[in-house]
Amino acid sequence: MKTLGSDTVINLKQLKIACKDCRLSEICLPKDLEQAEMKKLDNIVGRGHPLSRDEVLYHQGDKLHSLFAIHSGSLRSFTVTQDGTEQTLGFYLPGELVGLDGLESTSHSCTTVALETTSVCELPFHRLQSLCTDLPGLQSQMMRLLGKELSSDHDVLLLLGTRTVEERLATFLLSLSKRFSERGFSATEFNLSMSRHDISNFLGVAVETISRQFSNFDKEEILQVKHRNVKILNMEKLQQIVTPCQKSDHKRDNDIDLAAVH
């Protein structure tokens, strides 16, 4: 293992891992790209020093220079309004792409900070866009990831619009569990990199309410919570909370569709 020294920057540059050697390539941007294509993508990827906890990747209002794929660690995105209210928009894990906000106005509409020591792969936006023109597969993949971001936001809208605290927290934990397991980590035990404040802000409730709900889950032996360490003891029950009562006799409202346009 190299020790940190005056030539740290050079060392880190040498440490850059090619997409083809990265174990995240199956869930990250280069997914389904051919070797030659992946190499082209690799050529535009930059890597700086890792972000430390609370360090800002980009600020709300910053010009959009690059998108970022997370290599390790985790990030939190949030907006701050004129009156100082903060809303957490999402948490990001390795293999996920951040910076997609800001595609509209070419400047970022939210701030993204590291929740822990985090290293990211930088994708200069204009070069990425050119590359998308060359590689239709990459373009599809970009679209796919944008669609994923939209779906994820829709899920949160549903959560904030119609769910109780119990359901919100359960959904949140199951989402983390799933994403951890997709990345080869345990689905039942993990450490939260975000604070209670972050979680409560994301889920649109007060910190105290989240704390109480953690305690409830603990009492009911659904979870075993020790600060930021979470063990899921009863996965089934957690899933039941998220899907309360599957009305099988449910009928779609606007089921008319007699003649669609296509």
Place this chain on the structure above:
Amino acid sequence: MKTLGSDTVINLKQLKIACKDCRLSEICLPKDLEQAEMKKLDNIVGRGHPLSRDEVLYHQGDKLHSLFAIHSGSLRSFTVTQDGTEQTLGFYLPGELVGLDGLESTSHSCTTVALETTSVCELPFHRLQSLCTDLPGLQSQMMRLLGKELSSDHDVLLLLGTRTVEERLATFLLSLSKRFSERGFSATEFNLSMSRHDISNFLGVAVETISRQFSNFDKEEILQVKHRNVKILNMEKLQQIVTPCQKSDHKRDNDIDLAAVH
């Protein structure tokens, strides 16, 4: 004016308006495209018969065939969960693009219905994607619209996460007002194409609560509400509700950023 007859389909096809002749081209997908590019886009655009009220454009779960640009009328998108809960995700006006959900899994994650008689321009997805490879300007524009959709979702997240009913409804009405005026309609008087139920569901509150808030605004002489007709009497006050108290002394929390990666 032509009358509807047995050759309706042909007539409607003849009625198709080229992008260059459409007054929405400045806010719609072809924005900033050159004449020749616009023509290429035009070639893939299809137009069926107009949707009538409550008619479904596409269903949750449907394969993604096309994106749709609204020519006239308005649409509502919503998801239905297993237990039958419905969450409205957004309302769409002329010049806006729908169907972007479903870019991830290639099948739609929500249902979109017409709120009134609505005509849409159909953009076959695969042809659109190929065209994006040919026309970098169109690709940028697609990205821009996707980014806009993301920003819009983030705004709603903020609304649902931290705002009172008063603020939610005010924000909603101001958003409509702005969009109507961008389309050449009055910013202060308009007819809502969506029901109170739709609005309340979108804003994550009970129908009764929305109804009460409309009444409050009416009493306070901020609005004049008659069923679905809304007149904004006091635009300033409405904006004050949305931006309660601009703390000018507000300081950013995580303002560290000593050394960004780029």
Place this chain on the structure above:
DNA sequence: CGCCGCTTTGAAGGCCTTCAATTGATGTGG
């Protein structure tokens, strides 16, 4: 005209928030 669905209004109750205080974790300096 009369029915039906949407909207409005009223009243009671509940879930979550806010305020307040305690406990626990973390980190620093003596």
Place this chain on the structure above:
DNA sequence: CCACATCAATTGAAGGCCTTCAAAGCGGCG
């Protein structure tokens, strides 16, 4: 190494905003 300061998290109690239940208006449409 421990005391102390600081911040995060937990727990309790009171209050408020919104929901739910209920019923009456009001419009649209056959």
